Amino acid sequence: MKIEQIYTGCLAQGAYYITSNGEAVIIDPLRETQPYIEKLKRDGVNLKYIFETHFHADFVSGHLDLIKKTGAPIVYGPTANPEFDAVIAKDGQIFRIGNITIKVLHTPGHTMESSSYLLSDENGIETALFSGDTLFLGDVGRPDLAQKSADMTQEELAGLLYDSLYEKILPLDNNMTVYPGHGAGSACGKNMQKETTDTLGNQKKTNYALNQKDRLSFIKAVTDGLLPPPAYFGMNVAMNKKGYTGFDEVLSKGLRPVSPENFEEIAEISGALVLDVRNNKKFAQGFVPGSVNIGLDGDFAPWVGALLINVDQPILLVTEEGDEEEAVTRLSRVGFDHIVGFLEGGFEAWKSKGKEIDSINRITAEQFEKEIKGNDVKMIDVRKENEYHSEHIEGAYSRPLAYINEWMTEINSAEHFYLYCAGGYRSAIAASILQAxxxxxxxxxxxxxxxxxxxxxxxxxFVCQTRLLK
Structure with missing residues (x-):
C-alpha cells in the first residue's frame, strides 16, 4: 500500500493518491488530471474509484475529467445529488481497493454531503482518515457555507458538525493518521496549523474544536469570528455539482497568443480584464494601462477568486514568457475558464512596439519615512485584520485587500494617501485595482x-482607525 499526499500550496489543498495490489483511488483531485494519469502509468495500476469528500467551494475538482479519461466511477457520500452519474454511497459502506478497504463515514456539518474516508490496511487495521473539510489540523470546516442549500442556519450546521466529530471521528484510534483536505492559508477554516498530516491523538490534544465542554460551546467556538466567504465559492460549488468545460479545452483556448497590435482591440471587443501575473516589482515599473496585477509568485488563485468575483469574466493574460500555461492552469483551478488569450512576447513586446505604458508610484520604506516625518498623512494598511491588530503604523487605517471593492468608495480621490501590506504583494494588487x-x-x-x-x-x-476614509 502507498499513500501519497499531493499538496498544492497556492490553494493549501491536499489531494490523495492511494495504491494497493494493482489498483488505485484518488481523493479530491485537482482540475489538471495529467499528473494523476502519469502516476497511474508509472505504477502500472488501474484507477478504481474517484472519491470526493464533498462539493468543494474553493476549487474546481478534476473528478469529471478523470472519469472521462479512466472510466473510474466518482463516489460521494450520502445525500449528494450531482447532476452527473456517480456512486452515492451509504454511511458505513465499504469499498475494496487491492488489499485495503475504504469505509465511508458520513460527517455532515461543513456541508450536508460531507464525508470522511476511513482506510484499513492489508491487515484490517484502521490506519488513516481522509477527513476532507470536516476535520482540519487545528480546526474544523466552517459551517456557514451550506446554509442556503441546506436551508439551515450556521449554528444548526455547526451542531451537525459537532455530532459528526464527537460521535464518528473522536472514537477512532489515537494512532490513526489524519489527512485533511486543506491546510493553513485556506479560507475553508480559520485556525489551521501549518502541518499537513498529524495523528488523531495529537489533534484531540491541540485542536480547539475537539476540546469543547459541550455542544453549545462547540457551536459558539466554531462560528465565532467567521469572515464572509469569498464570492467565487458558490460558483465553484455549482461547477463541481453541475459540470464544467474540460480542462484540456480550457487550456487550449487560453494559450492563444495575441499580438500587441491586436491586444487592445480584443480586450475591448470581449470585455476582457487584463490580468498581469508578473512579479509585483516588475509590474510597478511598467504595465499595460488598466491591468490588474495578481502575481503567480503569491497566493494567486485564492486572490483571483476573492477579487475578480465572477468566474465568467473573460480574461486576457500578461505573463513572463513561458508562464502562460501555469497561469491558465491556476486560473482554472478556481473556475476562471474564460481566458481568451495572452499577450504574445509579454510586456517587453508591448513596450518595444511603443504602446502606452502605465506605472505605480512606488517608493522605498526609507523614502516613505522621510516623506511622512512631521506631516499629517493618510495611510491604508491592506493586510488582514489580525495582522493589523498585531502591529501597524500609528494612525494607519485597516482596510483589508479582500474588501477593496467595498472600501474603495470611501476614498477621497482628492486627498493623497499611502498604501502598504506585509511585503508588497497585496499592496501591488490593491494599487493596480485602484489605478484601474x-x-x-x-x-x-x-x-x-x-x-x-x-x-x-x-x-x-492600538486600534483606533474605524472612521471613514473620507
Whole structure:
C-alpha cells in the first residue's frame, strides 16, 4: 500500500493518491488530471474509484475529467445529488481497493454531503482518515457555507458538525493518521496549523474544536469570528455539482497568443480584464494601462477568486514568457475558464512596439519615512485584520485587500494617501485595482510592513482607525 499526499500550496489543498495490489483511488483531485494519469502509468495500476469528500467551494475538482479519461466511477457520500452519474454511497459502506478497504463515514456539518474516508490496511487495521473539510489540523470546516442549500442556519450546521466529530471521528484510534483536505492559508477554516498530516491523538490534544465542554460551546467556538466567504465559492460549488468545460479545452483556448497590435482591440471587443501575473516589482515599473496585477509568485488563485468575483469574466493574460500555461492552469483551478488569450512576447513586446505604458508610484520604506516625518498623512494598511491588530503604523487605517471593492468608495480621490501590506504583494494588487478604477493620488510602499519595521516609523498595536476614509 502507498499513500501519497499531493499538496498544492497556492490553494493549501491536499489531494490523495492511494495504491494497493494493482489498483488505485484518488481523493479530491485537482482540475489538471495529467499528473494523476502519469502516476497511474508509472505504477502500472488501474484507477478504481474517484472519491470526493464533498462539493468543494474553493476549487474546481478534476473528478469529471478523470472519469472521462479512466472510466473510474466518482463516489460521494450520502445525500449528494450531482447532476452527473456517480456512486452515492451509504454511511458505513465499504469499498475494496487491492488489499485495503475504504469505509465511508458520513460527517455532515461543513456541508450536508460531507464525508470522511476511513482506510484499513492489508491487515484490517484502521490506519488513516481522509477527513476532507470536516476535520482540519487545528480546526474544523466552517459551517456557514451550506446554509442556503441546506436551508439551515450556521449554528444548526455547526451542531451537525459537532455530532459528526464527537460521535464518528473522536472514537477512532489515537494512532490513526489524519489527512485533511486543506491546510493553513485556506479560507475553508480559520485556525489551521501549518502541518499537513498529524495523528488523531495529537489533534484531540491541540485542536480547539475537539476540546469543547459541550455542544453549545462547540457551536459558539466554531462560528465565532467567521469572515464572509469569498464570492467565487458558490460558483465553484455549482461547477463541481453541475459540470464544467474540460480542462484540456480550457487550456487550449487560453494559450492563444495575441499580438500587441491586436491586444487592445480584443480586450475591448470581449470585455476582457487584463490580468498581469508578473512579479509585483516588475509590474510597478511598467504595465499595460488598466491591468490588474495578481502575481503567480503569491497566493494567486485564492486572490483571483476573492477579487475578480465572477468566474465568467473573460480574461486576457500578461505573463513572463513561458508562464502562460501555469497561469491558465491556476486560473482554472478556481473556475476562471474564460481566458481568451495572452499577450504574445509579454510586456517587453508591448513596450518595444511603443504602446502606452502605465506605472505605480512606488517608493522605498526609507523614502516613505522621510516623506511622512512631521506631516499629517493618510495611510491604508491592506493586510488582514489580525495582522493589523498585531502591529501597524500609528494612525494607519485597516482596510483589508479582500474588501477593496467595498472600501474603495470611501476614498477621497482628492486627498493623497499611502498604501502598504506585509511585503508588497497585496499592496501591488490593491494599487493596480485602484489605478484601474481611476484612483491615482496615492503612493505604494515597496517591501511593505517588513521593510517599514526596520525604519524609525512609529508603530503600535492600538486600534483606533474605524472612521471613514473620507
Amino acid at each position: 478604477r481611476g484612483y491615482r493620488n496615492f503612493t505604494e510602499i515597496e517591501g511593505g510592513f517588513a521593510a517599514i519595521a526596520v525604519t524609525g516609523i512609529p508603530r503600535t498595536d
